[in-house]
Amino acid sequence: MAEPITIKDIANLCGVSIATVSRVVNNSPKGVGEKTVERIRKVIEEVGYRPNRLAQSMITKVTHTIGLVIPDVRNPFFSELVRGVEDVCNENGYSCFLCNTDGKLDKENEYIDILRDRIVDGLLFTTQNNKESNPAFLDFHRNKTPLCFIERYVDELPETPGVFFDNEGGAALLTQFVLDKGHRNIAFISGPLSTMNARMRKSGFMSTMQSNGVEVDARLVVEGNYRLDSGYAAVDQLLEHGKPKFTALIAGNDLMALGAYQALVERGYQVPSDISIAGFDNITYPAVFRPLITTIEIPGYKLGSCGTEMLIALMKGQPLAVTRQVFAAALRDKGSVVQI
């Protein structure tokens, strides 16, 4: 290990004190002679000196690092989000620790501790898990380490900044779209109602049905778990009493919509001519793949990049104009909902 060059070496090489070198490194108080600045700059360049960030951080107490805690980077929504976060970090001189929790509370806690130990300047946090709030958050909060939520609501920390997706509005938009196509008997497969976004989506569906004066048949509303097979199983439940009583089906996400699609097709129904289908997420794949599902797009990249921008503002001590940003939903019509 070639001993790294230190500020001391530069000072010696230039015949000045380390304080002076430090000043030009931080191009601080212009109170350094121009000649000196130039000379020092030249030497730094020549020998390839790079300040030791650990030493700097020890004094300044800032590390220019953040922690990003997500359930699983393999989920396309999160990889979009991660990329949004990382891009903004990089643009602003921050580096980002990636942490996968699989949504498990103990891993979330573990990572929060790890990140605190690493003295990150801020934390970006997202999870489906909101059964209970995490005590570690309160620590962060106490230490005033900036924290920004992504699609997460914690009752105990109502004023914590965050970026959110308008789940309710998205569901309303989609439901209205289906209604406008003439459907009146619409089935709904929700995500797990333990999660806030599943509740919001369901609520958007229900209220839009109501505001359109369309009664919701309770037997047509079932709960899934956001996975493909639960969409499949939901169809069995919906068809329990023979022929379908619905002409359209809205699922809480595209995966369940796909599962439902499979179940319907296997049972001899044509989609969308017999039954229309719609979902949430806009999971996108190479253009050749079929089926295509009309869906609500959730802007993963945008949530990540904007959340990071908020966090950076926070870390710089800038007051936030808005502490909670809500992103609007966009409909992606892919033809799986037909006029009747």
Place this chain on the structure above:
Amino acid sequence: MAEPITIKDIANLCGVSIATVSRVVNNSPKGVGEKTVERIRKVIEEVGYRPNRLAQSMITKVTHTIGLVIPDVRNPFFSELVRGVEDVCNENGYSCFLCNTDGKLDKENEYIDILRDRIVDGLLFTTQNNKESNPAFLDFHRNKTPLCFIERYVDELPETPGVFFDNEGGAALLTQFVLDKGHRNIAFISGPLSTMNARMRKSGFMSTMQSNGVEVDARLVVEGNYRLDSGYAAVDQLLEHGKPKFTALIAGNDLMALGAYQALVERGYQVPSDISIAGFDNITYPAVFRPLITTIEIPGYKLGSCGTEMLIALMKGQPLAVTRQVFAAALRDKGSVVQI
């Protein structure tokens, strides 16, 4: 910002010196009275003291962090890989900085500098870009910061450890499979031949054809760029002179295979009954999606986790049994290649 608790506070609270506290924190030289250890432990627990990792790192020169440099986490292959890396890091007390370069040389260089400044203990690097070797690598090499390649070959650093996928063997396996189905006129769409893996795959195809005594029609071998549309375009090129002269088509990756599929179907050919298709990558999607392409699976997670294990061994100064691990290919038959 509540002032963090320091080792000094613990020392005062316990009426011992900071050296003693340090000893129990690092449960080092058992040379501390059992009573004292217990007392200090208790206080540490009570007040929730956590050693400042920056200060520790300043002295020990290790940060327990690594850098992971990839083209884009949104590519499913890389998100698999990232997860493999992160899991192994976490199991071993390391944290991981994620860096996306889009395969651009300047961003690769930038990140290498950033990571060096952050004093990562090791670097995991992967990219398709191997037109030129990166001077920054040589710095890393000079500093003896452990470096592990993932699917990357740099001529100047032949002895750098790495994990690799057996591209040539995979291509051979797939080609043999197609040959065994009775095909003799087989088209091949390679990836960009500037990349090593595209060359290896092509080479595996060529040599297997040859070893089976099957002549390769040069007009049936075209170069693509690993993207969907280049697979589509390649078909036009292959059909230039009218009817296809091939009964099977192997693409350098699934995306191009998909593009070729689309082009063939649009031109009225049935896949696989008229023309069989095979690819590389085993990109996987929810089970309902069609078409399915027979393919070679590349174990992204495994490459990530094993690469990280190698890197960790390196960082611990353990000698590596093998400096280069090559992962074997596995065929995933999905029915897109039929017997003729």
Place this chain on the structure above:
DNA sequence: CTGTTAGCGCTTTCAA
């Protein structure tokens, strides 16, 4: 304009 000095929080000899 520049240098001296005192730490940041911790590990690690060297003594006691």
Place this chain on the structure above:
DNA sequence: TTGAAAGCGCTAACAG
């Protein structure tokens, strides 16, 4: 078994 003291590489008063 424990403590005192010397730094790690750097920043930030405070002098000059």
